[in-house]
Structure formats: structure tokens, C-alpha cells
Amino acid sequence: MDRQLGNPGPVKLELLTDTAAGELLTLQQAAYLTEARAHQNFDLPPLMDTLDDVRAALADPSIAIWGFRDDGRLVAAVRMRADGPVGEIGRFVVAPDRQGEGLGTALLAAAEEATPAEVTVFRLCTGERSAGPLYLYRKLGYRETHRSPEADYQLVHLEKPRMREPG
Numbered sequence: 001m002d003r004q005l006g007n008p009g010p011v012k013l014e015l016l017t018d019t020a021a022g023e024l025l026t027l028q029q030a031a032y033l034t035e036a037r038a039h040q041n042f043d044l045p046p047l048m049d050t051l052d053d054v055r056a057a058l059a060d061p062s063i064a065i066w067g068f069r070d071d072g073r074l075v076a077a078v079r080m081r082a083d084g085p086v087g088e089i090g091r092f093v094v095a096p097d098r099q100g101e102g103l104g105t106a107l108l109a110a111a112e113e114a115t116p117a118e119v120t121v122f123r124l125c126t127g128e129r130s131a132g133p134l135y136l137y138r139k140l141g142y143r144e145t146h147r148s149p150e151a152d153y154q155l156v157h158l159e160k161p162r163m164r165e166p167g
């Protein structure tokens with residue numbers, strides 16, 4: 001699927017496989033630095049992942065990792081783990097130089113759409129100081145369910161029921 005988004009051109013949706021492990025790890029580490037700074041926690045799970053962890057996730061049949069490529073470059077990625085009726089979203093990243101172009105919104109929507117029909121609710125969480133992601137999630141229909149303590153801040157848990165096509 002090609003989507004025309006922002007500047008400079010079309011980006012391509014791709015289900016990532018083992019060959020993307022290295023660039024996925026690099027993208028994740030670059031993107032999550034802002035969150036680490038905001039929460040003064042540099043041990044965030046996405047920053048602690050090793051190459052083997054990323055490889056294991058790519059090989060896990062319950063996890064789909066979607067990415068956007070622009071002219072071959074991986075510029076965004078998101079992880080969707082299906083657990084019965086629940087789709088757990090994580091490791092949601094856009095390359096720092098490509099943020100604010102709508103890539104994150106489009107990728108999350110594409111990942112939700114591509115998730116098997118058995119999944120009836122999507123869940124995710126983020127740190128309470130992640131104002132940007134919280135704004136984006138709320139705008140996309142996610143609602144807060146609860147908070148849980150993490151280091152010296154709270155994790156905000158959100159969910160969204162899956163929209164059914166009429167008929």
C-alpha cells in the first residue's frame with residue numbers, strides 16, 4: 001500500500017521481517033530518547049532492547065511489526081501483539097526528522113486495519129509526561145482506563161474498541 005504523506009513523497013507500508021532487525025533497533029533507539037529525557041528514565045524497555053530481542057519479536061507469530069519506508073529508508077514502525085480479543089500496541093516510533101508529518105497517525109491506523117478480526121479492542125500505554133503521544137492517542141479515539149506507577153511517574157493505559165464496518 002502506498003500513502004502520500006507530507007514531504008517528500010509516498011511511503012510504503014511493510015510487514016517487517018528479520019532483515020529489518022538492525023534498522024528497527026536503530027530507529028527505536030533514536031525515537032525513544034525524547035521519552036527517556038521527558039521521564040528521566042533511560043531504562044525504558046524500548047531503549048533496553050537488544051538486537052536479539054528485536055529479532056525475537058520479529059519471529060514471534062503473535063506479533064506483527066509494521067513499518068513505513070520512504071525510498072527504502074525505514075522511517076516509522078509499530079508493534080501489534082494479538083492476544084485473543086486484545087491487540088496490544090507498542091514500540092510506536094517515527095524517525096525524529098520525520099515526526100509531525102502524519103506518519104505516526106497513518107501507521108497506527110494501518111496497523112489497526114491490518115489486525116485480524118478476532119481483535120476487538122486495542123490497548124497501549126505511555127508515560128504521563130508524553131504529551132505528544134497522549135494527544136495523538138486521544139485524537140485517534142483512545143481513552144484512558146487507568147494509571148500504574150513506574151519509577152517516579154505514572155504510566156497511562158488507554159484503549160479503544162475496534163470500529164466495526166456497518167453491515
Ligand SMILES: CC(C)(COP(=O)(O)OP(=O)(O)OC[C@H]1O[C@@H](n2cnc3c(N)ncnc32)[C@H](O)[C@@H]1OP(=O)(O)O)[C@@H](O)C(=O)NCCC(=O)NCCS
Pocket residue numbers: 031032034035091092093094095098099100101102103104105106125126127130131132133135136
Ligand atoms: C509518537 C510518535 C510515534 C508520533 O508520530 P508522528 O508521525 O510525529 O505523529 P503525527 O505527525 O501523526 O502527529 C499527530 C498529531 O499528534 C501531535 N504529536 C505527535 N507527537 C507529538 C509530540 N511528540 N509532540 C507534540 N505533538 C505531537 C502532532 O502535532 C499532530 O497533531 P495535529 O494532528 O493536531 O496536527 C513520534 O512522535 C515518536 O516517535 N515519538 C517518540 C517515541 C514515542 O513517544 N512513542 C510513543 C510512546 S508510547
